[in-house]
Amino acid sequence: MSTSRAVRLDSFGGPEVLDVRRVPAPHVGPGQIRVRVTAAGLNPMDWIITADAGTATRFGLSLPTGFGTDYAGVVEQVGDGVTGFAPGDRVFGGALSRAVADLVVVDAAGGAAASEAHHTPDGVDDRTAATLTIAGRTATAALAVVQAGQGDTMLIGGAAGGVGVFAVQLARLAGVRVIGTGSVASSDFLRGLGAEPVVYGDGLADRVRALAPGGVTAAIDLYGTETVHAARELGVPDARICTIAAQVDGVKPANGADAAPGALEEIARLVAAGQLRVPIAASFPIEQIRAAVELQAGRHVHGKVVIDL
Structure with a gap:
């Protein structure tokens, strides 16, 4: 059985409960794509929803769970019935509390940050694309x-x-x-x-x-x-x-x-056109996930914090 790295939580809490594990590689089902993640952007939402059981339950999370929602990467596999995506396509989007991992499986039809993919425009690097969704x-x-x-x-x-x-x-x-x-x-x-x-x-x-x-x-x-x-x-x-x-x-x-349909694609277009820039305050390898979250949770970062995979 093939494995890949992912951040996992066996209990809810702060950065101290975050660990990098080898987990079974996820497989695509009908209508899904598997993405090899190259970068994952952090948001306050990530550590807020995994801080305690009550909040996690409201977001449909149960233990053990992953961490992070924003990702960017490259399509590796496509499931039956998928149109519009092919292996090798650069994509970005959301995978609710699963994004800080080598591999994520999301719905090709998407439409919600919990499980979605969008084509990354030329001129937008993966670190930047990984900050856009939330x-x-x-x-x-x-x-x-x-x-x-x-x-x-x-x-x-x-x-x-x-x-x-x-x-x-x-x-x-x-x-x-x-x-x-x-x-x-x-x-x-x-x-x-x-x-x-x-x-x-x-x-x-x-x-x-x-x-x-x-x-x-x-x-x-x-x-x-x-x-x-x-x-x-x-x-x-x-x-x-x-x-x-x-x-x-x-x-x-x-x-x-609440964002209007197409809002995310428009933001990506503005970034590609040079009309909107996303300052990356810091980037960390996945092994330093705890330090990255501590920095982000301090709420004094100017811009975004990104995990490189």
Whole structure:
């Protein structure tokens, strides 16, 4: 029986429960493709859903389970009835809590990040492609909630994080003026994305007011609730505020499942065209999965963290 490497958890918890194991190589069924993974992008969602049994159950996970969702790689096998994919095709997509592995099997028809594949455009490297699925969809969905467009001034909380790098650039492409919260150390990084940086913490609303005396018209909180409260203080109506990591009465949350059909392909096209860039903050070999997750979970990374396989 052939085997391959995969990150496995025998118990739910933090980075300390992550181990690299030899596991039986997965086989394709009808309508499926097997992908040899070259890179897997990490997201906060990965360690949130495997932190405890209650959260894992809501996502349909049971022990033992894998880790990570975003992947990129090359099609190795195709199952009966598959059209549109062939061995050797470069692909990217999602494999819910299975992506940090040499091999993943996903549904060729796809459509949801739990099990999907998309052709990787020429001009997009695998590390970058492996960062697009969760963060790109989430950013698109959040921008759709607040309906940001030409003439808007938007406050984005947590703008230097994995979702933030997409939200800032997509908003700028739509003609939005973006003010992004971050640490003092992230200021130059945010300017490079096209945002005007503002330091988070006490007095945020006053600092934003000084930057935008004409007012703020929309807000997305990608971290918690601080940006929501600042936006309300600045007079932004709840209908034009969105969260992704917290629930606030009156404010609509967004997640990647809400993204419009074709959103991910459009993001990949923008990357290929050089109109959107994805900063890779760090990359690690699979054997260093614990260190990679510890870095990502610290929530001070500017950009994305990727596992190389």
